[in-house]
Amino acid sequence: MSSVLRVAASGAIAQQLNMETIANNLANMSTSGYKKVRTEFQDLPPAPLRYVAGDTYPIDSTLNDVLVGIGVTVSGMQRLFTPGTLQETGRPLDLAIDGPGFLQVQLPDGNMAYTKDGALNIDANGMIVNQEGFPVIPNITVPGGIQDVQIDHTGAILGVDANGDEQNLGQIQLAKFPNPAGLVAIGHNLFQTSAASGVVATGDPGTEFGVLRPGMLEASNVDVAEEMTRMIEAQRAYEMSLKAVQTLDEMLGMANALRK
Amino acid sequence: MIRGLYNSTAGLVAHMARQVTISNNLANVNTTGYKQDKTTMDAFHYKLLGMTFSGTATSPAGALPVGALNTGMGVDQDEIDLSQGSMVETGNVFDLALTGPGFFMLDTPDGIRYTRDGSFLRDAMGQLVTADGVKVLGVDGPIVIGEGEVVVEGDGTITVGGQRAGQLRLVDFAQVADIAKAGQNRFTAVQGAQENPATAVAVNQGFLERSNVDIAQSTIEMMEVLRSYEATQKMVQLQDQVLAATVSQVGTVA
Numbered sequence: 001m002s003s004v005l006r007v008a009a010s011g012a013i014a015q016q017l018n019m020e021t022i023a024n025n026l027a028n029m030s031t032s033g034y035k036k037v038r039t040e041f042q043d044l045p046p047a048p049l050r051y052v053a054g055d056t057y058p059i060d061s062t063l064n065d066v067l068v069g070i071g072v073t074v075s076g077m078q079r080l081f082t083p084g085t086l087q088e089t090g091r092p093l094d095l096a097i098d099g100p101g102f103l104q105v106q107l108p109d110g111n112m113a114y115t116k117d118g119a120l121n122i123d124a125n126g127m128i129v130n131q132e133g134f135p136v137i138p139n140i141t142v143p144g145g146i147q148d149v150q151i152d153h154t155g156a157i158l159g160v161d162a163n164g165d166e167q168n169l170g171q172i173q174l175a176k177f178p179n180p181a182g183l184v185a186i187g188h189n190l191f192q193t194s195a196a197s198g199v200v201a202t203g204d205p206g207t208e209f210g211v212l213r214p215g216m217l218e219a220s221n222v223d224v225a226e227e228m229t230r231m232i233e234a235q236r237a238y239e240m241s242l243k244a245v246q247t248l249d250e251m252l253g254m255a256n257a258l259r260k
Numbered sequence: 261m262i263r264g265l266y267n268s269t270a271g272l273v274a275h276m277a278r279q280v281t282i283s284n285n286l287a288n289v290n291t292t293g294y295k296q297d298k299t300t301m302d303a304f305h306y307k308l309l310g311m312t313f314s315g316t317a318t319s320p321a322g323a324l325p326v327g328a329l330n331t332g333m334g335v336d337q338d339e340i341d342l343s344q345g346s347m348v349e350t351g352n353v354f355d356l357a358l359t360g361p362g363f364f365m366l367d368t369p370d371g372i373r374y375t376r377d378g379s380f381l382r383d384a385m386g387q388l389v390t391a392d393g394v395k396v397l398g399v400d401g402p403i404v405i406g407e408g409e410v411v412v413e414g415d416g417t418i419t420v421g422g423q424r425a426g427q428l429r430l431v432d433f434a435q436v437a438d439i440a441k442a443g444q445n446r447f448t449a450v451q452g453a454q455e456n457p458a459t460a461v462a463v464n465q466g467f468l469e470r471s472n473v474d475i476a477q478s479t480i481e482m483m484e485v486l487r488s489y490e491a492t493q494k495m496v497q498l499q500d501q502v503l504a505a506t507v508s509q510v511g512t513v514a
Contacts, residue, residue, distance in 0.1 A: 004276065008287060010287050011289070015290065045443025049335065066336065068284065068338065075444065178385070182381075237289045241286055244282065244482065247483075254489060257493075
């Protein structure tokens with residue numbers, strides 16, 4: 001009998017996970033390059049009603065068994081790579097990617113990671129790094145004496161020295177994937193590849209990989225109005241499932257009270 | 261009397277099953293493309309009652325039909341309510357929603373399945389798949405989507421960068437009894453059911469179809485079932501009291 005409570009409770013549990021996802025999206029609404037996550041639900045396969053402990057499933061019966069749905073489950077958390085708005089910062093080393101490409105960085109363990117967060121810095125050794133200090137791939141080193149670094153929309157990095165002479169310091173490359181939703185988030189606005197994301201392709205910024213917008217950053221693609229609406233839906237769905245649990249509980253209580 | 265107890269018990273079991281169905285609907289109120297179940301009850305067979313009489317010198321013993329008595333009720337298979345769920349705009353290129361009767365066709369490892377849940381992806385090989393990697397079928401088989409802007413027309417035609425990449429296979433069934441739920445937001449065809457090309461359906465890109473569970477309706481039904489359960493429970497208790505009186509008091513000599 002307690003299994004009937006689980007049917008109703010599955011709704012409450014699923015909506016709780018939904019709430020956590022929404023809360024995480026809202027917490028990251030100002031994180032540049034953040035991509036919102038959507039919880040996906042699926043109903044569970046129906047089970048036969050006349051189920052007696054000890055029977056094998058499916059029940060061997062000449063009667064057509066009545067099948068009843070047994071609740072909901074969270075089938076996945078899909079990350080949505082819709083573009084965020086591009087915001088002007090005026091900082092020459094801020095890059096927004098207008099297109100499907102990602103910046104490549106190298107983690108301390110040697111693995112590659114990808115990001116949409118283009119707030120770059122020059123570290124003490126003159127290497128171009130991201131906010132965490134991870135070097136951008138392909139490695140670009142700014143020689144001493146360069147006073148001003150500019151990156152243009154093709155990814156070409158120009159350095160201007162004290163005499164006003166320009167030097168070409170290197171080229172930013174972008175990476176893209178057949179299925180960005182298959183990327184694995186590892187925090188710090190970074191993603192890593194998985195079997196689901198497909199084979200990475202790299203190239204210069206342009207029409208295929210996306211144009212660079214220097215002096216701008218891509219904002220989080222979280223839409224506050226949308227998240228608030230989903231939060232209300234999640235809350236109502238949670239309430240309804242708990243109502244169902246309460247009602248079932250009352251009925252079970254009545255069954256218990258049949259015979260004192 | 262015992263017959264009455266069995267009737268009431270059948271009622272209790274049936275109401276509990278209805279409540280499970282309502283709970284399942286409510287649990288799935290946020291599930292994309294979910295279609296709610298409508299509970300259906302069925303009466304058990306009627307039993308013909310007779311008044312027995314003993315034989316006399318001129319006529320044999322027998323029974324005179326008195327009338328028919330219902331022997332209880334049970335649940336019948338839930339009917340799927342295929343009414344249209346409301347649409348929500350997501351702006352996602354591979355989110356597709358259907359308006360009108362029809363289903364997407366999926367090629368799963370367990371066979372052909374049908375769904376209204378259009379939250380699709382492009383997998384690592386460029387095929388159009390569901391979130392768990394099941395291929396979505398087009399008119400000519402699985403659909404491969406290359407690089408470029410993906411546009412899905414209302415009739416299911418998919419163009420990538422202006423080039424035609426395929427057309428979604430949209431099917432429908434003659435009656436709602438031809439399909440059954442298979443879990444994971446999918447339906448399966450009942451034995452012998454034939455799918456037909458769907459004619460009255462349109463595909464909307466960037467939208468998802470919400471669950472069609474009617475919360476108000478479900479809440480009222482839940483209250484109704486609770487009170488029916490309560491009334492039936494009272495009947496069981498009442499019959500129990502009568503039986504107790506019969507057993508203990510009838511036949512006692514004052």
